[in-house]
Amino acid sequence: MKIFRNILIAGLVALTANTAAIAEEKASREEAKALVDKALAHIKSAGPDAAFTDFSTPGSKPWHDRDLYLFAYDFTGKNVAHGANPKLRNTNLIDLKTADGKMLIRDMVEMTRSKGEGWIDYDWPHPQTKALEKKSAYVKRIPGMDAFIGSGIYNLGK
Numbered sequence: 001m002k003i004f005r006n007i008l009i010a011g012l013v014a015l016t017a018n019t020a021a022i023a024e025e026k027a028s029r030e031e032a033k034a035l036v037d038k039a040l041a042h043i044k045s046a047g048p049d050a051a052f053t054d055f056s057t058p059g060s061k062p063w064h065d066r067d068l069y070l071f072a073y074d075f076t077g078k079n080v081a082h083g084a085n086p087k088l089r090n091t092n093l094i095d096l097k098t099a100d101g102k103m104l105i106r107d108m109v110e111m112t113r114s115k116g117e118g119w120i121d122y123d124w125p126h127p128q129t130k131a132l133e134k135k136s137a138y139v140k141r142i143p144g145m146d147a148f149i150g151s152g153i154y155n156l157g158k
Helices: 002-025 029-046 048-055 104-114
Strands: 070-074 079-082 117-125 132-141 147-154
Touching (some): 029 048, 029 070, 029 132, 029 147, 048 079, 070 104, 104 117
Antiparallel strands (some): 070 079, 070 147
């Protein structure tokens, strides 16, 4: 009985430590918002074409941090930058539905067109684990363009 109890305690300690490690690997809402603001400054200084290429370059340190990356779309739904999948560039995804049935790009276009910025919640595959997770994306209109840029966080199932 004592051996079983010790194994159970050791397992719970390992599970708690693993959960804490996973939480540390995931970005926060504040970090996602800060990355979008940093990206907007880069678009202004480098120009949209160069900035979108920078955001879409795999492993580019300033624009990729753990599970945090940037994506950008014009208001027709055409992807102009994607940090997790650069092959999506120049693809129109206006009719993209999420696993939970949301018209993701349409919702993002509508939010940034009407409010300028905001958060959208949906289900999305995690870029590292490929598991379907709850995600919240912060999206913001790019000044002077009919386009927006965003970044999202994975919510550990919350």
